Amino acid sequence: MGLLNIIRKIKKSEKELRILVLGLDNAGKTTILKALSNEDINQIAPTHGFNIKNLQHEGFKLNVWDVGGQEKLREYWSNFYENTDALVFVIDSSDQMRLEEGGKELDKLLGEAELKKVPLLVFANKQDLVQALPADEISDSLKLNKINDRQWSIVACSAKTQEGLQEGMEWLIKTMKTQIGVLIHLHKFTNIDLSTQGIYQIRVSVPGAQPYLIINSTRQEAISVNEVDEKHICYPENIHHQYFYSQGFLIIYEDEEMLTNVGCAFRLEEIQFNSNIQIQMDLLFLDIKSLPDIHSQDFTQNVMHLHSKMKPVSHASFLVSNPHHYNQMYYPVDFDTNHFCNVQTQIFTTPINISFTKGFVEEQIKLHFNTFINQTMHVLTSNRNSLQNIMLKIQSDKKIIQLSYKEQEYNINDPNLINQINQSFYDLHHDLYVLWCELISILKDNYLNLLRILQQDYCDQIKQRWMNCILSYSTQNINLSSHTNQELAKNKRHSLKNTEFQRIVYIEAIIPLQSHPFIFRTTHLKQGLQQISNDFRVHYVVLLHGYQGTSYDMRYWKAILKIRFQDKIKLILPTCNEFINNKSIKQQAQDLAEEIIDYINHERVFDFKLSFVGHSLGGLIIRAALPMLQQFQIQMHSYISLGTPHCGYAPSKSFLIDTGLMMIQKWNKCKTLQELSQKDNKNIASTFLYQLSTFEGLEWFNNVVILSSHQDHYVPFQSALIQNIEESNDPKILFYNQMVTNIQSKCKKIDRFDIDFLITKKKLDKFIGRAAHIEFIDNLLFVKMFVYLFSEFFI
Numbered sequence: 001m002g003l004l005n006i007i008r009k010i011k012k013s014e015k016e017l018r019i020l021v022l023g024l025d026n027a028g029k030t031t032i033l034k035a036l037s038n039e040d041i042n043q044i045a046p047t048h049g050f051n052i053k054n055l056q057h058e059g060f061k062l063n064v065w066d067v068g069g070q071e072k073l074r075e076y077w078s079n080f081y082e083n084t085d086a087l088v089f090v091i092d093s094s095d096q097m098r099l100e101e102g103g104k105e106l107d108k109l110l111g112e113a114e115l116k117k118v119p120l121l122v123f124a125n126k127q128d129l130v131q132a133l134p135a136d137e138i139s140d141s142l143k144l145n146k147i148n149d150r151q152w153s154i155v156a157c158s159a160k161t162q163e164g165l166q167e168g169m170e171w172l173i174k175t176m177k178t179q180i181g182v183l184i185h186l187h188k189f190t191n192i193d194l195s196t197q198g199i200y201q202i203r204v205s206v207p208g209a210q211p212y213l214i215i216n217s218t219r220q221e222a223i224s225v226n227e228v229d230e231k232h233i234c235y236p237e238n239i240h241h242q243y244f245y246s247q248g249f250l251i252i253y254e255d256e257e258m259l260t261n262v263g264c265a266f267r268l269e270e271i272q273f274n275s276n277i278q279i280q281m282d283l284l285f286l287d288i289k290s291l292p293d294i295h296s297q298d299f300t301q302n303v304m305h306l307h308s309k310m311k312p313v314s315h316a317s318f319l320v321s322n323p324h325h326y327n328q329m330y331y332p333v334d335f336d337t338n339h340f341c342n343v344q345t346q347i348f349t350t351p352i353n354i355s356f357t358k359g360f361v362e363e364q365i366k367l368h369f370n371t372f373i374n375q376t377m378h379v380l381t382s383n384r385n386s387l388q389n390i391m392l393k394i395q396s397d398k399k400i401i402q403l404s405y406k407e408q409e410y411n412i413n414d415p416n417l418i419n420q421i422n423q424s425f426y427d428l429h430h431d432l433y434v435l436w437c438e439l440i441s442i443l444k445d446n447y448l449n450l451l452r453i454l455q456q457d458y459c460d461q462i463k464q465r466w467m468n469c470i471l472s473y474s475t476q477n478i479n480l481s482s483h484t485n486q487e488l489a490k491n492k493r494h495s496l497k498n499t500e501f502q503r504i505v506y507i508e509a510i511i512p513l514q515s516h517p518f519i520f521r522t523t524h525l526k527q528g529l530q531q532i533s534n535d536f537r538v539h540y541v542v543l544l545h546g547y548q549g550t551s552y553d554m555r556y557w558k559a560i561l562k563i564r565f566q567d568k569i570k571l572i573l574p575t576c577n578e579f580i581n582n583k584s585i586k587q588q589a590q591d592l593a594e595e596i597i598d599y600i601n602h603e604r605v606f607d608f609k610l611s612f613v614g615h616s617l618g619g620l621i622i623r624a625a626l627p628m629l630q631q632f633q634i635q636m637h638s639y640i641s642l643g644t645p646h647c648g649y650a651p652s653k654s655f656l657i658d659t660g661l662m663m664i665q666k667w668n669k670c671k672t673l674q675e676l677s678q679k680d681n682k683n684i685a686s687t688f689l690y691q692l693s694t695f696e697g698l699e700w701f702n703n704v705v706i707l708s709s710h711q712d713h714y715v716p717f718q719s720a721l722i723q724n725i726e727e728s729n730d731p732k733i734l735f736y737n738q739m740v741t742n743i744q745s746k747c748k749k750i751d752r753f754d755i756d757f758l759i760t761k762k763k764l765d766k767f768i769g770r771a772a773h774i775e776f777i778d779n780l781l782f783v784k785m786f787v788y789l790f791s792e793f794f795i
């Protein structure tokens, strides 16, 4: 029989706990014991020696030792310490005079080496008497809160009425069972597109687990002041039944952010090995209309009233597939797009008690410690020493491992070995519990550091997964072909069918890789790039929408850039061209340039970088505005266009587009569209678009990034990619190719991307080829992928 089987067998069959009951004389120890075994409690004399009782409780055999508490007998208490699984300390709550004496005795016990890691239950007995102090006062007086090296609890009880006795015993048994600690920390709430004003709140639950501790970070000073807007908090975080509720906060405007900065610890009892843990997050909401005068509300007055009115409107959930390991993860949780908001969340799970876990093997214990220590060690400041000690201990403590090597020679009947095994288990419980407490204190004192590390981890992992969706051409300067890419994407999707998400903790709604957008990339590097200085204070990124659109169209780009880069990026969403359809591109460019110059001058920051993302026509307006932004040329970083008809529509073979444009042109007498189809001048060389190809500007950028989709029927593929089309004698084509050459000749480097979207049938626009054109801004997953995969364009 292998050693582990033996351990499991011993632990399973024995399930016997030795409980030591101590306390001053007259505290009621013997009475409690008798009450627990349903014996008569009327005839009880002071105990001069000790009593042993065997009790059965939840399948556990409890071996309870009650030792007399008179002063002269206390020196013998130490005879009973050995092999104790749990310590019960009984206090006479009605005898205030002797509380101090009781506290001193308890302190001595807690300092005893043999009782070092033993859980402590304090019974605040005799609660039936009027003069009895409540449990929390006794807890204060005994300074129980200072205990941080073991699990402890205080339970108010009366041996006379039996009240509280069962509760206490249940707590004791619990400490003997496998427990998984789950910590959930909510860092920041970002409103992206919550269309209804009102009070919002996050509710977290872990089915089967009890929330028991709220963790607020004490390091407020690390957080910029304007992020913490106290007046938006309507009521504080709380625990109610099995739920943990974040603060309730008022959301009135779009883009509002709430630094929630609150966490909760849950304890999950006896979980089967190999089973999963679920974590549920709900977005709760209360419509502002149901609160008539929001500004005069004193929310603190009717917290519970508001609380009960909140309704869940959206949901997100996680699965932890191996809770017997230490897991930690950061996840920016997006609620569904009807209630589009984001909660930056950290999740930690760890076993905090492993005593009777079936199948828990020592390698896993090692792994657990190593992960924890490797990953969190460097963020610790105040906790560093104690953790270092634990680490040293674990490294030197090879007891369990050695035993398993020697299992052949092992004699099952050797009582010493059983003791050793038991001891090892106790050591581990203890260390696990200490680690758990350390984690809680890290979240209290140092959570921003931990958050940063986990955010980086998340970026790395998600990037790794999404790399599967990039198909890069190794040869430089190759033209992307829509036909080839379409075929390649189809095959690649097929081959990815069984690729699973490798993360330990994942959100249920995770989208399988085969339905992700596929990205084809080719880089055309013309000149050696200069070393880019990273020494800048802020990066302004201008997000410009397309024809007849509004800045709202760019909301996903705005949201994801903000969540990914936090305060390193400042977004500028110009509104000067919203709904415009009768201005020329040049006029719109002028308005844009003015708006940007105003914005930047107003900010008064001098060391900044400037980048642009333009969708469709937006990409052209930006190019047209560049000569007017010459003063910022050394600050220019990335120019990104999404489905922009850089070289117009002239060579388009799409009947639909041609006729479509004609129609709109007639209808609107639209200048922009005339320009796009190069009908604004009889002489092509004098059309605005041709002129634009000679404008200065693109040469200032480190990155010129051009995106198209071969599925986009709104913009000719070659025009969107600034690629030549086959030579012919058609003068339109000759001019077109000349435009391509003009633009290309300026850029130091062009990154071309062709995107293959998985467009669902539901999107009827597909038939007029619009779907792919707006996927660049409407496909949240695509925006995320692009921002996370190609972060170099944004930082």
Ligand SMILES: Nc1nc2c(ncn2[C@@H]2O[C@H](COP(=O)(O)OP(=O)(O)OP(=O)(O)O)[C@@H](O)[C@H]2O)c(=O)[nH]1
Binding pocket: 023, 024, 025, 026, 027, 028, 029, 030, 031, 032, 041, 044, 045, 046, 047, 048, 067, 068, 069, 070, 090, 125, 126, 127, 128, 129, 157, 158, 159, 160, 161
């Ligand atoms: N009112 C009340 N009296 C209690 C309660 N528990 C114990 N007593 C009384 O307190 C006295 C002492 O109880 P014991 O159980 O003998 O106390 P002990 O802690 O075992 O004392 P030693 O054996 O001397 O250490 C007895 O008279 C009990 O009847 C209680 O919950 N309520």
Ligand SMILES: [Mg+2]
Binding pocket: 029, 030, 031, 045, 046, 047, 066, 067, 068, 069
């Ligand atoms: Mg007694």
